[in-house]
Amino acid sequence: MIQSRLQRQLSDPFRKKINRAPSPLIAIVMPWLTVMLGSLSPTWPVIASAPLLPPLGFLVLLSWRQLRPGLLPVWAGLPLGLFDDLYSGQPLGSAVLLWSIALIVLEVIELRFPWRNFLLDWLVAAGLILAYLPTAMGIAMETTPSPIVLAPQLLISIFAYPLVGRLVALFDRLRLVRFRKLG
Amino acid sequence: MAPPPNRRTGFSRRAQYTTFFGYLAAGLGALVGGGLLIASLTDSSRFSDVRTTATDVTAPVARAAAASRAESRGVFDAISGYFAAGRQNAALRREVEHARVKLVEAQSIAEENRRLKELLGLTKQDPRPVAVAMLIGSTSSSTRRFATISAGSRQGIAIGMPVRSPLGLVGRVLEVGSSSARVLLITDTESVVPVRRASDGIPAFATGRADGTLQLRLINLGINPLKRGDVVVTSGSGGLYRPGTAVAVVDTLLPDGGIARVLSDPGASEYVTVEQVWNPAVAPASASAPGPANLNQGGATR
Numbered sequence: 090m091i092q093s094r095l096q097r098q099l100s101d102p103f104r105k106k107i108n109r110a111p112s113p114l115i116a117i118v119m120p121w122l123t124v125m126l127g128s129l130s131p132t133w134p135v136i137a138s139a140p141l142l143p144p145l146g147f148l149v150l151l152s153w154r155q156l157r158p159g160l161l162p163v164w165a166g167l168p169l170g171l172f173d174d175l176y177s178g179q180p181l182g183s184a185v186l187l188w189s190i191a192l193i194v195l196e197v198i199e200l201r202f203p204w205r206n207f208l209l210d211w212l213v214a215a216g217l218i219l220a221y222l223p224t225a226m227g228i229a230m231e232t233t234p235s236p237i238v239l240a241p242q243l244l245i246s247i248f249a250y251p252l253v254g255r256l257v258a259l260f261d262r263l264r265l266v267r268f269r270k271l272g
Numbered sequence: 273m274a275p276p277p278n279r280r281t282g283f284s285r286r287a288q289y290t291t292f293f294g295y296l297a298a299g300l301g302a303l304v305g306g307g308l309l310i311a312s313l314t315d316s317s318r319f320s321d322v323r324t325t326a327t328d329v330t331a332p333v334a335r336a337a338a339a340s341r342a343e344s345r346g347v348f349d350a351i352s353g354y355f356a357a358g359r360q361n362a363a364l365r366r367e368v369e370h371a372r373v374k375l376v377e378a379q380s381i382a383e384e385n386r387r388l389k390e391l392l393g394l395t396k397q398d399p400r401p402v403a404v405a406m407l408i409g410s411t412s413s414s415t416r417r418f419a420t421i422s423a424g425s426r427q428g429i430a431i432g433m434p435v436r437s438p439l440g441l442v443g444r445v446l447e448v449g450s451s452s453a454r455v456l457l458i459t460d461t462e463s464v465v466p467v468r469r470a471s472d473g474i475p476a477f478a479t480g481r482a483d484g485t486l487q488l489r490l491i492n493l494g495i496n497p498l499k500r501g502d503v504v505v506t507s508g509s510g511g512l513y514r515p516g517t518a519v520a521v522v523d524t525l526l527p528d529g530g531i532a533r534v535l536s537d538p539g540a541s542e543y544v545t546v547e548q549v550w551n552p553a554v555a556p557a558s559a560s561a562p563g564p565a566n567l568n569q570g571g572a573t574r
Contacts, residue, residue, distance in 0.1 A: 130412065132330045134337040136419060136538045137412035139459075139483040144413045163294045167301030174308075175326035178411025178418045181319040182308025189302035193295075226415040228309065230461055230482075238415065238483045 109267035119264040120153045120161050121169070123257065128173035140238065143246035145253070146173045147221060148214075150188065152250070152257035154195055155210050166192045183228045191217050210254075215247045222246065317447075324449030327409075327420050331452040334408040335422050338542070401545040403427040407442075407538060408452070415482050417460035419443065419538055423546065424451045432512060432549050437541035440518035440534070441465065441506060445546065453546075457538060458519065459484055467519050468507040469498070475507055476529055478519055484537075486520050488529040498522050498530045511551035 128146030135142065150169060153161050166188030173184040198213055199205075205213075222239055312319055405423035423429055425448045435442045435455050443457040456463050459480040467478045467488070474497055478486040488504065490496065502522040508515030520532035 129330065131414075132327075132334040132337075132409040132420070133412070134334070134408070135412050136407050136410045136541075139417075140411075140413060140415050142412040162297070164297035164301045166298065167304060170301075170305060171308075175323055176330075176411075178414040178416045180309060180312040180316070181323070182305050182310075182312055185305030186302055186309055187305070189298055189305055193298050193302070196295075196298075228313075229414060229416045238481070242413070 108271045110269050110271050111265045111267050112269045116264050119260060120157070121165075123260050124149045124153065124161075124165075124169050125172050128169070128176055131176045131178065140242045141245065143242065143249045143253075144177070144218075144222070144225075146177075147184075147188065147191070147218075148246065148250055148253040149257060151191070151195065151214050151217060152254045154192065155199075155205075155214070156254065156257055156261060158199055163192050163196055164189070166190075179225055179229050183225055187221055187224060191221060207251075211251060214250050218246045218250070219243065320447040324424075324447050324452065324454065327452045327454065328424070328449040331408060331420070331422055331449075334420070335406060338406050338408045338422070399548045401547050402433060403429055403546045404543055405429075405453075405546060406542060407544055410457075410538065416462075417457040417480060417482060418446070419455045419457055421453050421455055421544060421546070422451070424449045424453050426450050427546075429453050429546055430549075434513045434517075434547050434549070435544050436517055436547065437536040437538075437544045439541060440520075440536035441513065442536050442538055442541065442544050444512065458486065459534060465513060465519060466507045466509045467504040470503045470505045470518075473507075474498075475509070476504065478504065478532065481531070484534065485523065486532045486534060487526075488520075488522065488532050490529045493528060496525060496527065496529065498525055500525065503535075504532060508550060511553065512549055514547065514550040 124146055127149040130142055130145045146169070150161070150165070167185055170184035170186070170188035171181075173188070174181045177184060194217065195213070202209060222243055223236070226239060308319075403423045405421040405427070407419055408422045409420040411418045419442070421435065429445055429448055431445055431448055433445045435444060441458055443455045443460075443463065445453050446456040447454040457480070458465055458478065459482065461480050461482050463480045465478045465486075466475070468475045475491045476488045477491070478488055481487050488498070490498070500522055504519050504522070506513040506515055506517045506519060518535050520534050522530045523533045524531040
């Protein structure tokens with residue numbers, strides 16, 4: 090896929106930079122890096138006394154998977170979830186398990202609905218978020234507090250998802266910036 | 273969007289195998305995750321080394337970011353303060369008048385306290401704090417309430433030490449890395465702090481509710497004596513927290529206690545001090561050992 094895009098871009102006569110090509114390293118590494126950056130959000134200088142921030146690593150992962158299916162492999166939940174667990178405060182293994190399951194579910198949905206639009210993508214992501222956050226809470230806690238605790242975070246996460254999608258689309262364009270000189 | 277052509281496996285054996293092993297690896301990933309989860313749920317301290325190493329790596333960057341947090345908040349405070357300046361000035365002037373009188377009274381009481389203590393032969397003084405550290409991060413998207421501070425075993429921090437800000441108790445140290453440490457905030461649902469009402473010493477337990485408030489459970493049941501606005505402080509039983517550290521203000525009353533707002537909002541406190549365990553002889557030998565006995569002595573951990 091990368092190869093075909095590259096060829097298409099190079100064959101476009103109206104491009105400014107004729108003898109430039111994207112770096113294959115960046116084109117491959119970019120999605121992994123952005124998900125890991127999202128997972129690092131607990132180290133941002135926001136000290137919250139209640140869960141408020143959306144699980145950014147998870148949202149970025151879903152966005153990449155919906156925007157460019159096949160760019161991140163189905164098994165990406167294992168390494169990326171492991172990284173997320175190091176910082177999220179959840180017991181180690183919770184993101185590995187939940188992200189892997191989420192990616193498999195997403196793959197099945199995508200095979201069922203190959204022709205998707207924005208609304209369907211958002212609905213699917215919202216469904217996954219609605220399943221992910223309460224499950225993560227159930228895993229982390231022995232005594233489950235009232236579900237009201239999660240309500241603001243759920244709302245923020247669902248409404249932040251399209252914005253994260255735009256951000257991922259921006260990174261996707263950056264990913265294929267042609268700065269490597271050919272020849 | 274149509275599925276991209278390269279994901280149709282077609283007749284290529286290699287492509288078919290790649291897809292198949294991809295699904296296999298995804299299923300295995302979920303299994304590995306389940307295994308790790310069971311391992312970490314049975315023993316909370318099992319992967320703490322990996323976690324503390326990870327926070328040690330990001331600590332320098334987070335420290336720089338935390339400094340910028342303080343500055344940006346200062347800007348907002350300055351702007352909002354500009355609008356309320358006149359009213360605030362009058363209110364503060366009144367408050368200072370009151371406070372001056374109270375201060376003199378408090379000084380005389382402290383003096384009397386010192387003399388009485390001398391009389392009794394009590395020489396115990398307030399210990400010096402172990403370290404002053406910055407709050408550099410918190411688990412803002414998880415329901416567990418942990419924070420990271422910018423000091424670790426190199427600064428002499430050990431597991432179980434209480435962490436406080438000038439406004440009140442923040443939490444206690446749970447995991448220690450070489451230059452960073454993880455703090456269990458008192459708002460976490462697994463944190464239990466023995467407290468008493470500041471005015472008359474009615475004992476209670478303060479458990480976190482994960483949403484920034486504490487649930488107070490009175491030890492002596494009966495008619496609920498709490499009132500809105502009551503301040504609770506640590507009682508020192510359990511030996512972990514020094515008695516008299518401010519904790520929370522009662523906000524809502526419940527039949528068996530109340531819901532209290534935490535005094536030292538960790539979001540507003542930039543620097544925190546880490547103190548010695550108040551009375552190690554009484555404190556549980558391993559502050560992170562699970563069990564109901566430990567739960568009553570300052571909080572169990574996972």
